[in-house]
């Protein structure tokens with residue numbers, strides 16, 4: 055009989071260990087089904103969280119063979135076909151692990167609050183009359199509003215893995231962008247200013263957050279949008295903005311940013327500022343694989359737009 | 370001892386709206402406690418929308434029409450004074466959500482867009498694409514962050530401690546800290562949501578909808594109202610119960626039995642698949658019972674066929690339904706029919722509210738809001754879009770009610786709260802070191818099976834007598850259940866064990882209420898009493914508990930304006 059094996063990275067509050075569980079294969083099931091099967095029939099001490107089991111609550115994000123996914127919506131068959139019948143299941147990264155696959159969201163919630171991620175309605179609106187917004191303007195925030203706070207983007211974010219002290223979770227930037235773009239909000243300028251020293255220029259363009267988001271958000275792109283606006287508003291004096299300027303030539307030469315080149319440049323940048331150990335750490339975690347050429351970066355239009363804005367601001 | 374003036378328990382729409390209202394009252398310490406991270410609540414599952422007579426889509430709509438639709442929808446079991454109060458608050462409550470930041474879909478004039486929904490005589494359901502509950506939940510969370518509400522995330526309510534009809538505090542399990550904690554509090558708002566999980570896999574509800582707050586209040590001496598009214602949604606996925614939104618039938622989907630017949634022709638020849646939720650659910654179950662379904666037992670189903678709609682329309686209008694069918698049933702509705710079966714969706718009954726203006730219960734200091742309680746505005750059957758409306762309107766009233774109460778209360782026994790916490794410590798020790806007994810899962814699954822088969826869409830006296838026996842047996846087995854995990858840090862098995870206790874408590878009230886209501890009304894459909902019987906049963910069921918005995922009594926329905934009439938659509 056065909057068996058599936060989950061190798062689960064466990065933590066009981068004191069010790070880390072890996073535990074293997076095998077159970078009979080069934081077609082058409084999900085990663086979460088496997089976890090539930092283990093808890094219900096093999097080991098009731100296994101701890102994980104899940105609520106909606108339909109990809110809307112964000113509770114069940116875990117890493118399967120190193121990739122953050124929502125356990126509830128990830129079909130086992132496709133994963134088994136790719137990786138064989140043994141899978142490694144681990145908690146999402148860049149969060150504090152509480153027990154087994156359960157991580158702590160409290161620090162992340164505090165950081166969301168720091169970034170003031172809530173609407174500051176414009177003065178012409180009030181609580182009794184509500185607001186007005188065109189259908190087209192609603193569309194501008196619709197995508198970002200779909201974030202379920204699952205943490206998949208944060209788990210795979212290269213910048214957070216390298217150093218999370220001077221950078222916020224990708225979803226937080228998407229939320230900030232949502233409010234900047236919301237025509238009901240009056241504090242775009244204040245938000246852009248507040249975000250300057252909160253890592254806005256530290257994102258590495260690795261696009262992990264974009265490929266990992268189960269809800270189609272692109273935090274990396276939203277960061278690019280925030281940068282663009284930031285340059286337009288005249289914040290050009292920081293190293294990040296200057297670094298953006300250095301890409302101008304590429305764009306002018308080829309008309310677009312080459313993603314493979316960008317990757318090399320990013321590594322080059324890291325080593326040039328004497329952070330080689332960090333680059334190695336990223337390599338080891340499979341974050342920056344020099345032999346892996348990712349597809350075209352989704353946000354390259356935004357990067358181009360940044361450059362345009364830079365040039366305008368210099369006129 | 371940890372203490373609060375107001376402690377809100379549950380962070381769905383009702384709980385967060387209550388907490389926001391309470392922090393607005395100066396000088397009170399307000400906490401918001403929840404068993405998972407706040408945004409993991411059932412409120413986030415709601416897609417369709419929220420009702421309020423804004424008159425954006427239809428100038429002829431009115432609060433009066435919303436009032437009547439709700440009374441009629443309730444099969445005349447809703448209290449009309451409460452319903453009138455509710456509907457009159459809704460337009461303001463929705464505009465306030467807009468002001469909080471909810472990204473609503475918009476009409477041509479930039480106002481909140483509204484769509485048609487079952488049982489409504491005008492398009493009055495406001496929405497945000499197909500993620501309305503999600504955006505309301507997240508926006509309320511943003512507001513809680515803004516107002517610095519103290520959030521106790523991943524704290525589990527174990528017990529409501531009351532003495533002689535007055536609240537003393539609660540006992541909670543701090544999952545991350547691995548401690549059992551007594552909390553003294555002047556007022557609480559219970560907003561812990563519904564109990565659809567008593568049917569386990571046959572529900573659209575998340576794993577967390579286990580009726581904890583309902584059971585905790587019941588054990589503390591607060592009665593439950595109308596527990597027998599459980600709403601079933603006709604189109605849940607066969608394997609998981611996950612909701613296939615009403616839009617699938619709205620867009621023209623067919624329901625087929627194993628002979629390939631559109632069997633709704635037998636039950637509602639005019640409306641066919643577009644008949645009301647209760648009717649369609651009853652038709653599907655009849656087909657299965659009479660052998661015209663596919664598969665057997667708990668996994669039997671009928672088919673929802675969308676193929677004739679064509680690829681284009683499915684991709685354009687029903688993309689989410691297609692995704693869910695592919696992920697959870699491996700069926701692409703463009704090429705194949707989807708296996709579906711009714712799925713428990715909502716509990717109309719719950720903690721008995723005795724004052725709809727404040728959401729107070731019979732115990733001083735205890736307030737409740739949302740699906741956990743029964744005001745009653747939904748009566749025997751809730752209209753789609755009226756629950757999201759319920760939670761924001763009554764969440765606010767409950768927050769205000771609890772805050773006002775906290776300001777006036779002083780001098781109650783903290784000692785009892787400490788004592789109760791120590792008893793829980795002992796219980797934790799006892800159950801986690803026990804070496805014999807049934808497993809939590811085994812009791813849970815047997816409960817779901819008997820509830821589905823005997824107290825589901827169709828009910829008869831004989832079936833329910835049988836269910837009562839089984840549930841009583843399970844309650845007995847539960848006393849010696851085995852919980853083999855002694856680690857206090859994030860012990861989800863211990864949580865599952867307490868949740869099972871809550872489900873058993875609530876399930877028994879559902880069975881008793883249903884057994885004693887010898888009529889059919891709204892969602893409560895008795896094959897042995899097929900007609901509504903106003904002469905005997907135009908009244909609320911009140912179930913209360915003394916020791917381990919459940920007592921049943923009745924309370925008249927409040928009728929102000931609309932005399933009961935036959936419900937026809």
Ligand SMILES: Cc1cc2nc3c(=O)[nH]c(=O)nc-3n(C[C@H](O)[C@H](O)[C@H](O)COP(=O)(O)OP(=O)(O)OC[C@H]3O[C@@H](n4cnc5c(N)ncnc54)[C@H](O)[C@@H]3O)c2cc1C
Pocket residue numbers: 378379380381382383384402403404405407409410411412413414415416417418419502524525526527560561562563573574575577578581582612714715738739740741753754755756757758760
């Ligand atoms: C799939 C689906 C679709 C729906 N669609 C619609 C719709 O379109 N329109 C509509 O009006 N309604 C809809 N509903 C119904 C509506 O979503 C719910 O009735 C409503 O959101 C309930 O809100 P609530 O605040 O009462 O509770 P919930 O949102 O269920 O929140 C309960 C909270 O209590 C917490 N909690 C529970 N037990 C404990 C404990 N022991 N200790 C601490 N915390 C605890 C939970 O963690 C959670 O935070 C839908 C429901 C579902 C399941």
Ligand code: SF4
Pocket residue numbers: 207210211212213214224256257258259260261262263264273274277
């Ligand atoms: S693109 Fe930026 S924000 Fe996104 S994962 Fe990479 S470093 Fe993190």
Ligand code: SF4
Pocket residue numbers: 200201202203204205206207208224225228266267268269270271273
């Ligand atoms: S942006 Fe996407 S991946 Fe990140 S938390 Fe939100 S939904 Fe999850």
Ligand code: FES
Pocket residue numbers: 103104105106107108109110111112113114115124125126127
């Ligand atoms: S369980 Fe809710 S997203 Fe997976």
